[in-house]
Amino acid sequence: MEKIGKIIAVSSGKGGVGKSVVASALALGLRDRGHRVGLLDLDFTSPASHVILGVEGLYPEEEYGIISPLAHGLRYMSITYYSLDKPTPLRGSDVSDAIIEILAITRWEELDYLIIDMPPGIGDATLDMIRLVEGIQFLLVTTPSKVAYETVRKQIGLLRRLEITIIGVLENMVMKPSNYVREQLAMNKVCHLGEVGFDPGLEDALGNVVKFTETDFYSNVDGIIARL
Amino acid sequence: MTADMHELALAEGVIQTAAKIAEEQSISEITEVIIQVGELQQVDHEVLRFALERLRTPTMRNARFTIESIPGRLKCRICGEEWNFNPESLSEETSEAIHFVPEVAHAYISCPGCGSPDFHVLEGRGVLLASIRGVKRDE
Ligand SMILES: Nc1ncnc2c1ncn2[C@@H]1O[C@H](COP(=O)(O)OP(=O)(O)OP(=O)(O)O)[C@@H](O)[C@H]1O
Ligand SMILES: [Mg+2]
Ligand SMILES: [Zn+2]
Numbered sequence: 001m002e003k004i005g006k007i008i009a010v011s012s013g014k015g016g017v018g019k020s021v022v023a024s025a026l027a028l029g030l031r032d033r034g035h036r037v038g039l040l041d042l043d044f045t046s047p048a049s050h051v052i053l054g055v056e057g058l059y060p061e062e063e064y065g066i067i068s069p070l071a072h073g074l075r076y077m078s079i080t081y082y083s084l085d086k087p088t089p090l091r092g093s094d095v096s097d098a099i100i101e102i103l104a105i106t107r108w109e110e111l112d113y114l115i116i117d118m119p120p121g122i123g124d125a126t127l128d129m130i131r132l133v134e135g136i137q138f139l140l141v142t143t144p145s146k147v148a149y150e151t152v153r154k155q156i157g158l159l160r161r162l163e164i165t166i167i168g169v170l171e172n173m174v175m176k177p178s179n180y181v182r183e184q185l186a187m188n189k190v191c192h193l194g195e196v197g198f199d200p201g202l203e204d205a206l207g208n209v210v211k212f213t214e215t216d217f218y219s220n221v222d223g224i225i226a227r228l
Numbered sequence: 229m230t231a232d233m234h235e236l237a238l239a240e241g242v243i244q245t246a247a248k249i250a251e252e253q254s255i256s257e258i259t260e261v262i263i264q265v266g267e268l269q270q271v272d273h274e275v276l277r278f279a280l281e282r283l284r285t286p287t288m289r290n291a292r293f294t295i296e297s298i299p300g301r302l303k304c305r306i307c308g309e310e311w312n313f314n315p316e317s318l319s320e321e322t323s324e325a326i327h328f329v330p331e332v333a334h335a336y337i338s339c340p341g342c343g344s345p346d347f348h349v350l351e352g353r354g355v356l357l358a359s360i361r362g363v364k365r366d367e
Contacts (some may be wrong), residue, residue, distance in 0.1 A: 044331070062234060064234075064236055064237060065234060065237050066234070066328065079329065079332065081325075082325035082326075082328055082329050082332045082335075083325070083332045083335040084325075084335070086335035086336065087335065087345075088331070088332060088334050088335045089334055089345050089346060090331055090334055091346075091348070093348075094331045094334065094348075095331075097330070097331055097353070098329055098330075098331035098332075101328070101329050101330065101331070102329060104237065104241075105234060105237065105328060105329075
């Protein structure tokens with residue numbers, strides 16, 4: 001991983017807040033700015049980015065480890081290359097071992113950015129990435145809900161304590177005006193990266209990258225990338 | 229011998245660890261490196277040996293590489309059944325998947341006793357540097 005410029009984990013204390021769609025949009029947005037970008041789906045028990053990006057029929061080439069295949073111009077790595085469409089029920093220690101294995105065998109080539117689609121929470125994957133990946137930065141995702149923010153607040157506390165860089169928090173699925181998350185983040189001195197509205201058109205665009213990049217959701221996230 | 233270069237990466241890990249231990253324990257010449265290879269990952273011993281030979285450092289110039297095979301031993305967390313991993317029962321694609329990421333075994337293998345995929349690997353995962361023998365540096 002020495003040849004990677006920036007490593008960004010898209011993460012949240014909460015599940016289902018849009019980490020995978022944000023990570024996918026972020027990777028594509030950076031690609032469109034001419035950067036060399038990798039995307040690593042680290043949600044081994046519930047991988048989803050391959051569905052969002054419509055990645056099918058790819059398999060990594062083997063050469064002194066494995067070379068992450070190109071999908072839509074992204075160096076893309078997912079456990080689904082090996083688990084196919086089968087369920088992979090893994091306990092914590094297995095998750096850790098699989099993470100170490102994937103990090104050890106994957107060759108990324110030279111990248112400006114590696115975006116990591118993290119599983120929810122601050123368990124194994126989060127702790128392992130902090131332990132194993134020097135210089136990793138976190139981009140957090142929340143919804144406007146107190147329930148989601150509460151978990152993100154704790155995650156911020158953890159990352160702070162470990163002196164890990166927090167790029168900021170993206171507020172996703174906004175449906176009505178609210179200042180709650182913004183105010184909380186201001187109190188915590190964490191950057192509010194911006195709001196992304198709930199986009200009823202997103203679902204129909206999943207699985208088709210061209211359609212995905214034409215959604216309101218995508219242009220919202222892209223606007224946030226432009227300000228990063 | 230270039231077909232499977234995953235072994236080269238594993239060999240590199242073994243050599244680095246052996247060199248580090250030798251350094252820490254003031255060993256000036258390594259005479260033997262014992263490597264345990266778990267069957268779960270189906271590492272090709274010949275390719276591994278070839279890679280080790282290529283990577284030897286001056287401290288292990290004359291060292292013998294002993295490669296031992298450790299059967300993959302699995303145990304069900306639900307009913308307690310223990311069984312041996314049997315690579316012959318798997319398709320080539322599945323074997324290869326497990327070779328790269330042993331944990332995906334949970335997608336393909338289930339307990340012969342109760343059918344649960346909730347098993348753990350007792351032994352036989354990965355490549356382990358079991359021990360090194362050598363001559364200590366004169367202090
Ligand atoms: N802004 C949005 N507008 C409409 N739908 C959205 C939006 N953001 C996310 N979604 C939808 O919400 C669902 C959950 O999104 P996603 O899978 O990205 O969440 P996640 O945080 O990665 O979930 P998990 O914790 O399971 O990994 C998906 O169906 C996604 O398309
Ligand atoms: Mg997800
Ligand atoms: Zn059982």
